[in-house]
Amino acid sequence: MRKVYLDHNATTPVHPEVVKAMLPYFSERFGNPSSVHSFGQEAKHAMDEARGAVATAIGAKRDEIVFTSGGTEADNIAVTGVTSALSNKGRHIITSTIEHHAVLSTCQHLASMGFELTELPCDGHGIVDPQSVREAVRKDTVLITIMHANNETGVIQPIEEIGKIALEHGIVFHTDAVQSLGKLPLDVNALGVNLLSVSSHKLYGPKGVGALFVRRGTPLAPSTFGGHHERKRRAGTENVSGIVGFARAVELATLDMEARQGRVLQLRRKLEEGVLSTIPNVRLNGHPTKRLPSTASLCFEFIEGESLVLSLDMEGVAVSSGSACTSGSSEPSHVLLAMGVPPAIAQGSVRFSLGTENTESGVDYVLDVLPKIVERLRVMSPLFRQSGTCVGEGTAG
């Protein structure tokens, strides 16, 4: 059966060159980087090189990179580390309603421990207004954390402008750039951030490794204990093979990035335009242009997201959905709700996230199978009348 993978925001296949780069570090150069002997030093050397590669890719210095187990851990270290270090200065955190749960849940956990949280709203396009950040700043604000590119919609936030506001007020500023590394140019100085989270498996690297950029001078209390690794910022023997793989993936992703992402954008536009022009009652979520090249979040009215995902899977196409049923929660994507998408419509969301290995023929295939799938589910739906109008809530037996 034809297989088309369109869920790159969830994860990506590891690039063959990345696998090649990692292999020696399993059984040949397997030493612990903290060991004094040559086995250890060899591993440490590889790790230092990797650190340099990641730093270069984001305009940082080597010693400002902390390797972690992924984006979620990087977000956790950033938020808990800063607030812990500055707890005497204040206990107010500014974030947004559209953050990934790795940031939001951490913030909400701190709120339950006595911190005060301001969750800034976004507009209908999914963008946070920098002015709202300025207005939310208080004397006791110790952290601003706003993500760079959203995982659900791909929408890109005005990080540079928010960075300027943070600098003006002397407040530590973190951004979750997990979805943007390798897709958008990232420069920590242009962005004006103190901290930035990234993750390997979103850019054709292995799972289980990521990094947190920590600008020199940023207050950060340790959150894991048991070793002085990563300059005492993250205890634990480093995942050397993963780190080497991550660095190679970063190098490959940033090489010729503009051209490759340009092609992804073309394919995504073809898919988006194709869906919007052939299937009625579909809406696109998020800003039309301030979006990652890869991502198209679409709501298909009158039907539910998980059944769409399953149906597409039956045809070999992999996507994800923001419906409650897909996430096992009782509410649809908090990002779509924050954007003002009505809950019933948010339940019918599908996220298409393309990658560099997708092809035009793959997109054509999806455009071929999708209309029939949507029609089948709509015919089954009590919300859909053949004329394409909503039956309306309240019609019941």
Next chain:
Amino acid sequence: MYSEKVMEHFKNPRNVGSMENADGVGQVGNPVCGDIMRMEIKVENGRVVDAKFKTFGCGAAIATSSMVTELVKGKTLEEALAISNKAVAEALDGLPPVKMHCSNLAADALHKAIQDYLAKQGKAPETAKPETKSEAAPQAGPEAGSEAAPK
């Protein structure tokens, strides 16, 4: 994630649609929560002779609705009221725990259709049998068995 039976009912759902002059109609759930099931039944001589469904919902929601219409055809009203969420889930070789509430909804939609039929006949609504209540489902949620107000 889903059993073969669930996938079979999802791919080839039985009895999709609606009927002219249905004898009883029951609709449960709400779109805010992501599940709506509508059941229509035809009753002759105290038996459900035909059932049709329409569902807005996930794979489990569609499969349980389909299975309920299959289970109910030919049953007496009493037997139909005794069809429980457990029976629906078992007939489908089980559902993931997080999806059990879908089987509740399916059973509830059917029971509501029967109550509707009885009300139309001028009969007092039957009290549902204990096992039809959603005892097995974890966090059945506000949508189970009612058109709850949107959250």
